[in-house]
Amino acid sequence: MNSDRVADRVKGLKGSGIREFFDIAQQTEGAISLGVGEPDFVTPWSIREACIFSLEKGYTSYTSNWGLLELREMISDRVYTDDSVYYDPEGEILITTGVSEAFDLAVRAIADPGDEVIIHEPSYVSYKPCTLFTGASPVCVDTGVEDEFKLRAEKLEQKITDKTKAIILSYPNNPTGATLSRKDLEEIADVVTEHDLLVISDEVYGKLTYDGKHTCFSSLNGMKDRTILLNGFSKAYAMTGWRLGYAAGNKDIIEAMMKIHQYIMLCAPITAQMAAMEALRTNDEMERMVSEYNRRRRLMVEGLREIGLSCFEPKGAFYTFPSIENTGFKTSEAFAKRLLLEEKVVVIPGSVFGASGERFVRCSYAVSQYEIKEALERMGRFLEGHRVV
Amino acid sequence: MNEKEKQKEGEILRILEENARLSDNEIAKMVDMDEGGVKAIISELENSGIIRKYKALINHEKAGIETVQAVIDVKVNPERNTGYDSIAERISRFPEVKSVRLISGEYDLSVLIQGKTMHEVAYFVAEKIAPLDGVRNTVTHFLLKTYKENGEMYEEEEKGERLAVTL
Numbered sequence: 001m002n003s004d005r006v007a008d009r010v011k012g013l014k015g016s017g018i019r020e021f022f023d024i025a026q027q028t029e030g031a032i033s034l035g036v037g038e039p040d041f042v043t044p045w046s047i048r049e050a051c052i053f054s055l056e057k058g059y060t061s062y063t064s065n066w067g068l069l070e071l072r073e074m075i076s077d078r079v080y081t082d083d084s085v086y087y088d089p090e091g092e093i094l095i096t097t098g099v100s101e102a103f104d105l106a107v108r109a110i111a112d113p114g115d116e117v118i119i120h121e122p123s124y125v126s127y128k129p130c131t132l133f134t135g136a137s138p139v140c141v142d143t144g145v146e147d148e149f150k151l152r153a154e155k156l157e158q159k160i161t162d163k164t165k166a167i168i169l170s171y172p173n174n175p176t177g178a179t180l181s182r183k184d185l186e187e188i189a190d191v192v193t194e195h196d197l198l199v200i201s202d203e204v205y206g207k208l209t210y211d212g213k214h215t216c217f218s219s220l221n222g223m224k225d226r227t228i229l230l231n232g233f234s235k236a237y238a239m240t241g242w243r244l245g246y247a248a249g250n251k252d253i254i255e256a257m258m259k260i261h262q263y264i265m266l267c268a269p270i271t272a273q274m275a276a277m278e279a280l281r282t283n284d285e286m287e288r289m290v291s292e293y294n295r296r297r298r299l300m301v302e303g304l305r306e307i308g309l310s311c312f313e314p315k316g317a318f319y320t321f322p323s324i325e326n327t328g329f330k331t332s333e334a335f336a337k338r339l340l341l342e343e344k345v346v347v348i349p350g351s352v353f354g355a356s357g358e359r360f361v362r363c364s365y366a367v368s369q370y371e372i373k374e375a376l377e378r379m380g381r382f383l384e385g386h387r388v389v
Numbered sequence: 390m391n392e393k394e395k396q397k398e399g400e401i402l403r404i405l406e407e408n409a410r411l412s413d414n415e416i417a418k419m420v421d422m423d424e425g426g427v428k429a430i431i432s433e434l435e436n437s438g439i440i441r442k443y444k445a446l447i448n449h450e451k452a453g454i455e456t457v458q459a460v461i462d463v464k465v466n467p468e469r470n471t472g473y474d475s476i477a478e479r480i481s482r483f484p485e486v487k488s489v490r491l492i493s494g495e496y497d498l499s500v501l502i503q504g505k506t507m508h509e510v511a512y513f514v515a516e517k518i519a520p521l522d523g524v525r526n527t528v529t530h531f532l533l534k535t536y537k538e539n540g541e542m543y544e545e546e547e548k549g550e551r552l553a554v555t556l
Binding site: 022025026028031033035036037038040042124125174241291295296298299302303346348352353369373 | 408418419420548551555
Protein backbone atom coordinates (compact mmCIF):
# COMPACT_ATOMS: atom_id res chain seq x y z
CA MET A 1 0.00 0.00 0.00
CA ASN A 2 1.47 3.36 -0.92
CA SER A 3 -1.56 5.49 -1.70
CA ASP A 4 -1.25 8.98 -0.27
CA ARG A 5 -4.84 8.68 0.81
CA VAL A 6 -4.06 6.02 3.38
CA ALA A 7 -2.74 7.10 6.76
CA ASP A 8 0.93 6.35 7.42
CA ARG A 9 0.05 4.43 10.57
CA VAL A 10 -1.88 1.93 8.48
CA LYS A 11 0.48 1.83 5.52
CA GLY A 12 3.22 0.53 7.74
CA LEU A 13 1.06 -2.36 8.83
CA LYS A 14 1.53 -5.83 7.38
CA GLY A 15 -1.65 -7.63 6.36
CA SER A 16 -2.60 -10.42 8.71
CA GLY A 17 -0.23 -13.13 7.54
CA ILE A 18 0.55 -14.07 4.02
CA ARG A 19 -2.46 -13.14 2.03
CA GLU A 20 -1.57 -14.88 -1.23
CA PHE A 21 -1.11 -18.31 0.36
CA PHE A 22 -4.33 -17.93 2.30
CA ASP A 23 -6.24 -17.02 -0.84
CA ILE A 24 -5.06 -20.18 -2.55
CA ALA A 25 -5.89 -22.20 0.57
CA GLN A 26 -9.45 -20.86 0.67
CA GLN A 27 -10.00 -21.80 -2.95
CA THR A 28 -8.37 -25.22 -3.23
CA GLU A 29 -11.02 -27.83 -3.96
CA GLY A 30 -10.80 -30.98 -1.90
CA ALA A 31 -8.33 -29.53 0.56
CA ILE A 32 -8.40 -30.60 4.19
CA SER A 33 -7.88 -27.54 6.28
CA LEU A 34 -6.02 -27.72 9.56
CA GLY A 35 -5.78 -23.96 9.20
CA VAL A 36 -9.04 -23.33 11.01
CA GLY A 37 -9.11 -21.20 14.13
CA GLU A 38 -12.66 -21.95 15.20
CA PRO A 39 -14.66 -24.94 16.42
CA ASP A 40 -16.16 -27.27 13.82
CA PHE A 41 -19.20 -27.63 16.06
CA VAL A 42 -22.24 -25.55 15.31
CA THR A 43 -23.37 -23.48 18.31
CA PRO A 44 -25.33 -25.88 20.59
CA TRP A 45 -29.01 -25.95 19.73
CA SER A 46 -30.26 -24.77 23.13
CA ILE A 47 -28.28 -21.55 22.60
CA ARG A 48 -29.52 -21.03 19.06
CA GLU A 49 -33.06 -21.81 20.17
CA ALA A 50 -32.90 -19.26 22.99
CA CYS A 51 -31.69 -16.68 20.50
CA ILE A 52 -34.56 -17.40 18.10
CA PHE A 53 -36.98 -17.06 21.01
CA SER A 54 -35.49 -13.68 21.92
CA LEU A 55 -36.07 -12.48 18.36
CA GLU A 56 -39.65 -13.71 18.46
CA LYS A 57 -40.16 -11.79 21.67
CA GLY A 58 -38.80 -8.67 20.01
CA TYR A 59 -35.42 -8.20 21.68
CA THR A 60 -33.91 -6.12 18.91
CA SER A 61 -32.90 -2.89 20.60
CA TYR A 62 -29.66 -1.39 21.88
CA THR A 63 -28.61 -2.42 25.35
CA SER A 64 -26.76 -0.45 27.99
CA ASN A 65 -23.24 0.42 26.82
CA TRP A 66 -22.01 -1.98 29.48
CA GLY A 67 -24.14 -4.83 28.13
CA LEU A 68 -27.23 -6.42 29.69
CA LEU A 69 -27.00 -6.35 33.47
CA GLU A 70 -28.38 -9.88 33.74
CA LEU A 71 -25.61 -11.16 31.48
CA ARG A 72 -22.95 -9.30 33.48
CA GLU A 73 -24.37 -10.83 36.66
CA MET A 74 -24.21 -14.29 35.16
CA ILE A 75 -20.62 -13.73 34.04
CA SER A 76 -19.72 -12.47 37.48
CA ASP A 77 -21.21 -15.62 39.04
CA ARG A 78 -19.50 -17.90 36.58
CA VAL A 79 -16.07 -16.30 36.97
CA TYR A 80 -16.47 -16.40 40.74
CA THR A 81 -17.48 -20.08 40.73
CA ASP A 82 -14.90 -21.27 38.21
CA ASP A 83 -11.97 -18.99 38.93
CA SER A 84 -12.49 -17.74 42.51
CA VAL A 85 -12.25 -14.07 41.66
CA TYR A 86 -15.15 -11.70 42.14
CA TYR A 87 -16.05 -8.89 39.72
CA ASP A 88 -18.82 -6.43 40.45
CA PRO A 89 -21.34 -6.68 37.58
CA GLU A 90 -21.83 -2.95 37.91
CA GLY A 91 -18.61 -1.28 36.92
CA GLU A 92 -16.09 -4.10 36.71
CA ILE A 93 -17.45 -6.00 33.71
CA LEU A 94 -17.94 -4.74 30.16
CA ILE A 95 -19.60 -6.78 27.39
CA THR A 96 -17.80 -6.39 24.07
CA THR A 97 -18.08 -7.44 20.45
CA GLY A 98 -15.75 -10.41 20.82
CA VAL A 99 -12.43 -10.56 22.62
CA SER A 100 -10.95 -8.77 19.60
CA GLU A 101 -12.76 -5.59 20.50
CA ALA A 102 -12.05 -6.12 24.19
CA PHE A 103 -8.33 -6.32 23.46
CA ASP A 104 -8.37 -3.18 21.36
CA LEU A 105 -10.23 -1.31 24.10
CA ALA A 106 -7.92 -2.61 26.80
CA VAL A 107 -4.71 -1.54 25.12
CA ARG A 108 -6.16 1.82 24.07
CA ALA A 109 -7.39 2.44 27.59
CA ILE A 110 -3.96 2.01 29.18
CA ALA A 111 -1.22 2.73 26.63
CA ASP A 112 0.08 6.19 25.74
CA PRO A 113 2.42 6.96 22.84
CA GLY A 114 5.92 6.08 23.97
CA ASP A 115 4.81 3.36 26.37
CA GLU A 116 6.06 -0.14 25.84
CA VAL A 117 3.83 -3.19 25.86
CA ILE A 118 5.45 -6.59 26.14
CA ILE A 119 4.03 -9.34 23.95
CA HIS A 120 5.19 -12.95 24.06
CA GLU A 121 5.60 -14.72 20.75
CA PRO A 122 4.52 -16.88 19.00
CA SER A 123 1.07 -15.53 19.73
CA TYR A 124 -2.17 -14.36 18.21
CA VAL A 125 -1.75 -11.86 15.39
CA SER A 126 -3.76 -8.87 16.60
CA TYR A 127 -1.81 -7.88 19.73
CA LYS A 128 1.00 -6.12 17.90
CA PRO A 129 -1.04 -4.05 15.42
CA CYS A 130 -3.57 -3.00 18.05
CA THR A 131 -0.71 -1.84 20.25
CA LEU A 132 0.81 0.08 17.34
CA PHE A 133 -2.50 1.90 16.74
CA THR A 134 -2.21 3.48 20.17
CA GLY A 135 1.23 4.88 19.42
CA ALA A 136 2.80 2.62 22.03
CA SER A 137 5.61 0.24 21.11
CA PRO A 138 5.17 -3.50 21.16
CA VAL A 139 8.19 -5.27 22.62
CA CYS A 140 8.40 -8.94 21.74
CA VAL A 141 9.72 -11.66 23.99
CA ASP A 142 10.29 -15.03 22.39
CA THR A 143 9.12 -18.25 23.93
CA GLY A 144 10.71 -21.45 22.68
CA VAL A 145 9.87 -25.09 22.46
CA GLU A 146 12.63 -25.81 25.01
CA ASP A 147 10.47 -23.91 27.53
CA GLU A 148 7.29 -25.57 26.21
CA PHE A 149 6.42 -22.13 24.82
CA LYS A 150 5.87 -20.79 28.32
CA LEU A 151 6.62 -17.16 29.06
CA ARG A 152 9.40 -17.42 31.64
CA ALA A 153 9.56 -14.76 34.32
CA GLU A 154 13.31 -14.22 33.84
CA LYS A 155 12.94 -13.74 30.08
CA LEU A 156 10.11 -11.32 30.70
CA GLU A 157 12.16 -9.37 33.18
CA GLN A 158 14.96 -8.85 30.65
CA LYS A 159 12.60 -6.90 28.42
CA ILE A 160 11.31 -4.54 31.10
CA THR A 161 12.42 -0.91 30.87
CA ASP A 162 11.18 2.21 32.64
CA LYS A 163 8.77 2.68 29.73
CA THR A 164 7.08 -0.70 30.14
CA LYS A 165 3.41 -0.18 30.86
CA ALA A 166 1.87 -3.58 30.46
CA ILE A 167 2.36 -7.15 29.40
CA ILE A 168 0.04 -9.29 27.34
CA LEU A 169 -0.58 -12.80 28.57
CA SER A 170 -2.21 -15.20 26.16
CA TYR A 171 -2.58 -18.69 27.64
CA PRO A 172 -3.79 -21.27 26.69
CA ASN A 173 -1.93 -20.05 23.68
CA ASN A 174 -2.82 -19.72 20.04
CA PRO A 175 -0.84 -21.00 18.07
CA THR A 176 1.22 -23.26 20.34
CA GLY A 177 -1.41 -24.80 22.62
CA ALA A 178 0.90 -24.04 25.56
CA THR A 179 -0.54 -23.43 29.02
CA LEU A 180 0.96 -21.94 32.16
CA SER A 181 0.75 -23.64 35.54
CA ARG A 182 -0.20 -21.75 38.67
CA LYS A 183 3.47 -21.69 39.64
CA ASP A 184 4.51 -20.25 36.25
CA LEU A 185 1.86 -17.58 36.65
CA GLU A 186 2.91 -16.76 40.19
CA GLU A 187 6.46 -16.13 39.02
CA ILE A 188 5.14 -13.73 36.40
CA ALA A 189 2.92 -12.08 39.02
CA ASP A 190 6.00 -11.38 41.15
CA VAL A 191 7.65 -9.58 38.23
CA VAL A 192 4.44 -7.64 37.58
CA THR A 193 4.27 -6.44 41.18
CA GLU A 194 7.94 -5.61 41.40
CA HIS A 195 7.88 -3.43 38.28
CA ASP A 196 4.41 -2.01 38.87
CA LEU A 197 2.93 -3.27 35.58
CA LEU A 198 -0.51 -3.95 34.18
CA VAL A 199 -1.49 -7.22 32.53
CA ILE A 200 -3.92 -7.84 29.72
CA SER A 201 -4.78 -11.52 30.05
CA ASP A 202 -6.54 -13.05 27.05
CA GLU A 203 -8.05 -16.26 28.42
CA VAL A 204 -10.47 -17.04 25.61
CA TYR A 205 -9.14 -20.63 25.42
CA GLY A 206 -9.23 -21.08 29.21
CA LYS A 207 -12.03 -23.63 29.21
CA LEU A 208 -10.15 -25.67 26.63
CA THR A 209 -7.55 -26.98 29.05
CA TYR A 210 -6.86 -30.70 29.03
CA ASP A 211 -4.38 -31.36 31.76
CA GLY A 212 -5.48 -29.97 35.09
CA LYS A 213 -7.50 -26.81 35.44
CA HIS A 214 -6.90 -23.39 33.93
CA THR A 215 -5.75 -20.76 36.43
CA CYS A 216 -7.17 -17.33 35.88
CA PHE A 217 -4.33 -14.80 36.23
CA SER A 218 -6.43 -12.25 38.10
CA SER A 219 -7.25 -14.85 40.77
CA LEU A 220 -3.64 -14.72 41.98
CA ASN A 221 -2.83 -12.73 45.07
CA GLY A 222 -2.78 -8.99 44.27
CA MET A 223 -3.37 -9.46 40.55
CA LYS A 224 -7.06 -8.59 40.25
CA ASP A 225 -6.36 -4.87 40.42
CA ARG A 226 -3.53 -5.06 37.88
CA THR A 227 -5.20 -7.35 35.35
CA ILE A 228 -7.65 -6.77 32.55
CA LEU A 229 -9.19 -10.20 32.12
CA LEU A 230 -10.48 -10.87 28.61
CA ASN A 231 -12.72 -13.76 27.78
CA GLY A 232 -15.54 -14.65 25.45
CA PHE A 233 -17.91 -17.23 24.08
CA SER A 234 -16.32 -18.03 20.71
CA LYS A 235 -14.14 -20.98 21.51
CA ALA A 236 -15.68 -22.69 24.53
CA TYR A 237 -19.28 -22.46 23.31
CA ALA A 238 -18.62 -22.66 19.56
CA MET A 239 -19.96 -19.14 19.06
CA THR A 240 -17.32 -17.46 16.87
CA GLY A 241 -19.73 -15.74 14.51
CA TRP A 242 -21.78 -14.23 17.33
CA ARG A 243 -18.91 -11.89 18.22
CA LEU A 244 -19.33 -11.77 21.95
CA GLY A 245 -16.74 -11.28 24.64
CA TYR A 246 -16.14 -9.39 27.84
CA ALA A 247 -13.52 -7.58 29.84
CA ALA A 248 -13.29 -7.59 33.61
CA GLY A 249 -10.97 -5.58 35.80
CA ASN A 250 -10.30 -2.52 37.86
CA LYS A 251 -13.24 -0.05 37.84
CA ASP A 252 -11.27 2.90 36.47
CA ILE A 253 -9.82 0.92 33.60
CA ILE A 254 -13.11 -0.78 32.70
CA GLU A 255 -14.79 2.63 32.84
CA ALA A 256 -12.13 3.99 30.45
CA MET A 257 -12.72 1.05 28.10
CA MET A 258 -16.45 1.64 28.28
CA LYS A 259 -15.90 5.26 27.20
CA ILE A 260 -14.17 4.16 24.00
CA HIS A 261 -16.66 1.33 23.47
CA GLN A 262 -19.67 3.66 23.72
CA TYR A 263 -18.37 5.78 20.86
CA ILE A 264 -17.08 3.09 18.53
CA MET A 265 -19.45 0.19 19.18
CA LEU A 266 -22.23 1.54 21.39
CA CYS A 267 -23.04 -1.95 22.59
CA ALA A 268 -22.61 -5.58 21.64
CA PRO A 269 -25.52 -6.99 19.61
CA ILE A 270 -28.44 -7.82 21.89
CA THR A 271 -29.14 -11.04 20.00
CA ALA A 272 -25.70 -12.38 20.85
CA GLN A 273 -26.07 -11.22 24.45
CA MET A 274 -29.36 -13.11 24.81
CA ALA A 275 -27.71 -16.24 23.39
CA ALA A 276 -24.72 -15.88 25.72
CA MET A 277 -27.02 -15.95 28.74
CA GLU A 278 -28.32 -19.32 27.62
CA ALA A 279 -24.75 -20.51 27.07
CA LEU A 280 -23.93 -19.74 30.70
CA ARG A 281 -26.91 -21.67 32.06
CA THR A 282 -25.39 -25.08 31.50
CA ASN A 283 -21.95 -26.54 30.97
CA ASP A 284 -22.95 -29.92 29.55
CA GLU A 285 -22.53 -29.17 25.88
CA MET A 286 -19.27 -27.35 26.48
CA GLU A 287 -17.88 -30.27 28.44
CA ARG A 288 -18.92 -32.66 25.71
CA MET A 289 -17.04 -30.59 23.14
CA VAL A 290 -13.97 -30.30 25.38
CA SER A 291 -13.74 -34.10 25.80
CA GLU A 292 -14.01 -34.51 22.06
CA TYR A 293 -11.21 -31.96 21.46
CA ASN A 294 -9.11 -33.86 23.96
CA ARG A 295 -9.49 -37.13 22.01
CA ARG A 296 -8.61 -35.38 18.78
CA ARG A 297 -5.67 -33.69 20.43
CA ARG A 298 -4.14 -37.03 21.38
CA LEU A 299 -4.93 -38.52 18.01
CA MET A 300 -3.19 -35.67 16.24
CA VAL A 301 -0.14 -35.34 18.49
CA GLU A 302 0.57 -39.08 18.35
CA GLY A 303 -0.12 -39.11 14.64
CA LEU A 304 2.27 -36.21 13.94
CA ARG A 305 4.97 -37.95 15.92
CA GLU A 306 4.38 -41.20 14.04
CA ILE A 307 4.94 -39.52 10.69
CA GLY A 308 8.18 -38.10 11.99
CA LEU A 309 7.44 -34.53 13.07
CA SER A 310 8.57 -33.68 16.55
CA CYS A 311 5.64 -32.19 18.36
CA PHE A 312 5.48 -30.54 21.75
CA GLU A 313 2.44 -31.72 23.72
CA PRO A 314 -0.11 -28.92 23.74
CA LYS A 315 -2.22 -28.79 26.91
CA GLY A 316 -4.81 -26.24 25.83
CA ALA A 317 -6.70 -24.52 22.98
CA PHE A 318 -7.15 -26.68 19.85
CA TYR A 319 -3.81 -26.39 18.14
CA THR A 320 -0.71 -28.47 17.73
CA PHE A 321 2.54 -26.77 16.80
CA PRO A 322 4.87 -29.37 15.30
CA SER A 323 8.43 -28.53 14.32
CA ILE A 324 9.55 -28.73 10.69
CA GLU A 325 13.18 -28.90 11.78
CA ASN A 326 13.96 -32.32 10.33
CA THR A 327 12.27 -31.70 7.00
CA GLY A 328 14.03 -30.29 3.97
CA PHE A 329 12.25 -26.95 4.13
CA LYS A 330 13.97 -23.69 5.00
CA THR A 331 10.86 -21.78 6.05
CA SER A 332 7.49 -22.69 7.47
CA GLU A 333 5.88 -20.80 4.61
CA ALA A 334 7.67 -22.93 2.01
CA PHE A 335 6.58 -26.06 3.89
CA ALA A 336 2.94 -24.95 4.03
CA LYS A 337 2.83 -23.90 0.38
CA ARG A 338 4.33 -27.13 -0.84
CA LEU A 339 2.09 -29.25 1.38
CA LEU A 340 -0.97 -27.51 0.00
CA LEU A 341 0.22 -27.90 -3.55
CA GLU A 342 1.20 -31.55 -3.33
CA GLU A 343 -1.24 -33.03 -0.84
CA LYS A 344 -3.96 -30.43 -0.39
CA VAL A 345 -3.57 -30.03 3.35
CA VAL A 346 -3.73 -26.54 4.80
CA VAL A 347 -1.52 -25.71 7.79
CA ILE A 348 -0.53 -22.25 8.99
CA PRO A 349 3.14 -21.25 8.79
CA GLY A 350 4.38 -20.52 12.30
CA SER A 351 6.11 -17.35 11.09
CA VAL A 352 2.69 -15.68 10.90
CA PHE A 353 2.66 -15.66 14.72
CA GLY A 354 6.07 -14.06 15.14
CA ALA A 355 9.67 -14.74 14.16
CA SER A 356 10.07 -17.38 16.87
CA GLY A 357 7.36 -19.44 15.20
CA GLU A 358 9.43 -19.83 12.05
CA ARG A 359 10.46 -23.44 12.47
CA PHE A 360 6.91 -24.61 13.20
CA VAL A 361 3.49 -24.94 11.60
CA ARG A 362 0.13 -24.64 13.33
CA CYS A 363 -2.24 -27.57 12.82
CA SER A 364 -5.71 -27.22 14.28
CA TYR A 365 -7.57 -30.22 15.62
CA ALA A 366 -10.92 -28.45 15.55
CA VAL A 367 -11.75 -30.82 12.70
CA SER A 368 -13.37 -34.26 12.65
CA GLN A 369 -11.49 -37.42 13.61
CA TYR A 370 -11.86 -38.54 10.04
CA GLU A 371 -10.22 -35.37 8.73
CA ILE A 372 -7.39 -35.71 11.22
CA LYS A 373 -6.67 -39.23 10.02
CA GLU A 374 -6.87 -38.28 6.37
CA ALA A 375 -4.69 -35.18 6.84
CA LEU A 376 -2.07 -37.19 8.73
CA GLU A 377 -1.97 -39.79 5.99
CA ARG A 378 -1.42 -37.10 3.37
CA MET A 379 1.21 -35.37 5.47
CA GLY A 380 2.98 -38.67 6.05
CA ARG A 381 3.18 -39.24 2.31
CA PHE A 382 4.40 -35.68 1.82
CA LEU A 383 7.17 -36.08 4.39
CA GLU A 384 8.32 -39.35 2.84
CA GLY A 385 9.05 -37.38 -0.30
CA HIS A 386 10.88 -34.57 1.45
CA ARG A 387 12.83 -36.32 4.17
CA VAL A 388 16.29 -34.94 4.81
CA VAL A 389 18.86 -37.66 4.25
CA MET B 390 -10.68 -51.98 39.40
CA ASN B 391 -9.22 -48.74 40.68
CA GLU B 392 -10.58 -45.25 40.08
CA LYS B 393 -8.29 -44.57 37.13
CA GLU B 394 -9.12 -47.81 35.33
CA LYS B 395 -12.81 -47.15 35.85
CA GLN B 396 -12.39 -43.74 34.31
CA LYS B 397 -10.55 -45.17 31.28
CA GLU B 398 -13.25 -47.79 30.88
CA GLY B 399 -15.95 -45.11 30.91
CA GLU B 400 -14.05 -43.05 28.37
CA ILE B 401 -13.64 -46.05 26.04
CA LEU B 402 -17.38 -46.76 26.27
CA ARG B 403 -18.18 -43.16 25.38
CA ILE B 404 -15.84 -43.33 22.39
CA LEU B 405 -17.28 -46.62 21.12
CA GLU B 406 -20.84 -45.48 21.61
CA GLU B 407 -20.02 -42.61 19.24
CA ASN B 408 -18.01 -44.63 16.71
CA ALA B 409 -17.55 -48.38 17.06
CA ARG B 410 -15.32 -48.69 14.00
CA LEU B 411 -12.22 -47.04 15.47
CA SER B 412 -9.23 -49.33 15.77
CA ASP B 413 -7.81 -50.30 19.16
CA ASN B 414 -4.73 -48.33 18.20
CA GLU B 415 -6.71 -45.14 17.59
CA ILE B 416 -8.65 -45.56 20.81
CA ALA B 417 -5.38 -46.15 22.66
CA LYS B 418 -4.06 -42.80 21.45
CA MET B 419 -7.24 -41.01 22.44
CA VAL B 420 -7.31 -42.35 25.98
CA ASP B 421 -3.54 -42.28 26.45
CA MET B 422 -3.04 -46.03 27.01
CA ASP B 423 -1.17 -48.75 25.15
CA GLU B 424 -3.00 -50.79 22.59
CA GLY B 425 -2.82 -54.00 24.65
CA GLY B 426 -4.49 -52.32 27.59
CA VAL B 427 -7.34 -51.08 25.41
CA LYS B 428 -7.77 -54.52 23.87
CA ALA B 429 -7.99 -56.08 27.33
CA ILE B 430 -10.58 -53.58 28.56
CA ILE B 431 -12.72 -54.02 25.46
CA SER B 432 -12.69 -57.84 25.61
CA GLU B 433 -13.63 -57.64 29.27
CA LEU B 434 -16.52 -55.32 28.37
CA GLU B 435 -17.60 -57.74 25.64
CA ASN B 436 -17.29 -60.86 27.80
CA SER B 437 -19.21 -59.37 30.68
CA GLY B 438 -22.02 -58.37 28.36
CA ILE B 439 -21.68 -54.64 28.94
CA ILE B 440 -20.99 -54.19 25.23
CA ARG B 441 -23.86 -56.12 23.67
CA LYS B 442 -23.05 -55.74 20.01
CA TYR B 443 -21.58 -53.48 17.30
CA LYS B 444 -24.06 -52.47 14.61
CA ALA B 445 -24.59 -49.86 11.93
CA LEU B 446 -27.32 -47.27 12.23
CA ILE B 447 -29.05 -47.32 8.85
CA ASN B 448 -31.42 -44.81 7.33
CA HIS B 449 -33.67 -47.35 5.62
CA GLU B 450 -35.69 -44.78 3.78
CA LYS B 451 -32.57 -43.36 2.15
CA ALA B 452 -31.32 -46.85 1.32
CA GLY B 453 -34.61 -47.53 -0.45
CA ILE B 454 -35.37 -50.44 1.87
CA GLU B 455 -39.11 -50.55 2.42
CA THR B 456 -39.88 -51.24 6.04
CA VAL B 457 -42.83 -50.48 8.24
CA GLN B 458 -42.43 -49.87 11.93
CA ALA B 459 -45.03 -49.50 14.62
CA VAL B 460 -44.98 -48.76 18.31
CA ILE B 461 -47.46 -50.93 20.15
CA ASP B 462 -48.69 -49.87 23.55
CA VAL B 463 -49.56 -53.03 25.46
CA LYS B 464 -51.57 -53.29 28.66
CA VAL B 465 -50.90 -56.55 30.50
CA ASN B 466 -51.78 -58.42 33.69
CA PRO B 467 -48.59 -58.84 35.66
CA GLU B 468 -48.06 -62.35 36.98
CA ARG B 469 -47.84 -63.26 40.61
CA ASN B 470 -44.18 -64.25 40.85
CA THR B 471 -42.55 -62.75 37.82
CA GLY B 472 -44.45 -59.47 37.47
CA TYR B 473 -44.05 -58.08 33.98
CA ASP B 474 -40.90 -60.05 33.17
CA SER B 475 -42.33 -63.26 31.76
CA ILE B 476 -44.82 -61.60 29.42
CA ALA B 477 -42.23 -59.05 28.33
CA GLU B 478 -39.74 -61.82 27.57
CA ARG B 479 -42.36 -63.79 25.65
CA ILE B 480 -43.00 -60.79 23.44
CA SER B 481 -39.28 -60.04 23.11
CA ARG B 482 -38.50 -63.42 21.55
CA PHE B 483 -40.29 -62.70 18.29
CA PRO B 484 -37.75 -61.56 15.69
CA GLU B 485 -40.24 -58.97 14.38
CA VAL B 486 -39.98 -57.22 17.74
CA LYS B 487 -37.15 -54.68 17.74
CA SER B 488 -37.48 -53.37 21.26
CA VAL B 489 -39.54 -53.95 24.36
CA ARG B 490 -39.67 -51.50 27.24
CA LEU B 491 -41.60 -51.38 30.50
CA ILE B 492 -43.11 -47.92 30.80
CA SER B 493 -45.07 -45.92 33.33
CA GLY B 494 -48.52 -44.53 32.62
CA GLU B 495 -51.69 -45.96 31.20
CA TYR B 496 -49.98 -48.80 29.33
CA ASP B 497 -47.30 -51.14 30.60
CA LEU B 498 -45.11 -52.14 27.67
CA SER B 499 -43.92 -50.20 24.66
CA VAL B 500 -43.07 -52.58 21.84
CA LEU B 501 -41.42 -51.64 18.56
CA ILE B 502 -42.31 -53.92 15.66
CA GLN B 503 -40.72 -53.95 12.24
CA GLY B 504 -42.21 -55.61 9.18
CA LYS B 505 -42.29 -55.29 5.41
CA THR B 506 -45.84 -54.01 5.03
CA MET B 507 -48.51 -52.41 7.18
CA HIS B 508 -50.57 -55.50 6.67
CA GLU B 509 -47.82 -57.73 7.98
CA VAL B 510 -47.34 -55.60 11.10
CA ALA B 511 -51.06 -55.37 11.78
CA TYR B 512 -51.45 -59.11 11.43
CA PHE B 513 -48.52 -59.75 13.67
CA VAL B 514 -50.09 -57.69 16.42
CA ALA B 515 -53.50 -59.27 15.96
CA GLU B 516 -52.21 -62.82 15.77
CA LYS B 517 -49.18 -62.90 18.01
CA ILE B 518 -49.40 -60.14 20.60
CA ALA B 519 -53.07 -59.51 21.28
CA PRO B 520 -54.05 -63.15 21.92
CA LEU B 521 -51.25 -63.77 24.42
CA ASP B 522 -52.40 -64.71 27.89
CA GLY B 523 -52.07 -61.68 30.09
CA VAL B 524 -52.36 -59.12 27.29
CA ARG B 525 -55.43 -57.03 28.01
CA ASN B 526 -55.32 -54.35 25.40
CA THR B 527 -53.11 -52.98 22.58
CA VAL B 528 -52.87 -49.73 20.64
CA THR B 529 -50.86 -49.62 17.40
CA HIS B 530 -49.07 -46.46 16.23
CA PHE B 531 -47.49 -46.74 12.80
CA LEU B 532 -44.31 -44.69 12.44
CA LEU B 533 -44.50 -42.19 9.61
CA LYS B 534 -41.05 -40.65 9.58
CA THR B 535 -37.85 -40.88 11.59
CA TYR B 536 -36.09 -37.61 12.36
CA LYS B 537 -33.60 -38.80 14.91
CA GLU B 538 -32.54 -42.27 16.03
CA ASN B 539 -30.15 -43.24 18.80
CA GLY B 540 -28.90 -39.69 19.15
CA GLU B 541 -28.26 -39.25 15.42
CA MET B 542 -30.17 -36.85 13.20
CA TYR B 543 -31.29 -38.58 10.00
CA GLU B 544 -30.95 -35.50 7.86
CA GLU B 545 -27.64 -33.72 8.15
CA GLU B 546 -28.22 -30.20 9.40
CA GLU B 547 -27.36 -27.46 6.96
CA LYS B 548 -24.23 -25.80 8.22
CA GLY B 549 -22.54 -22.53 7.36
CA GLU B 550 -19.23 -23.05 5.68
CA ARG B 551 -16.13 -22.36 7.71
CA LEU B 552 -13.24 -20.46 6.20
CA ALA B 553 -10.28 -22.72 5.46
CA VAL B 554 -7.97 -20.29 7.19
CA THR B 555 -8.60 -18.23 10.29
CA LEU B 556 -5.85 -17.12 12.64
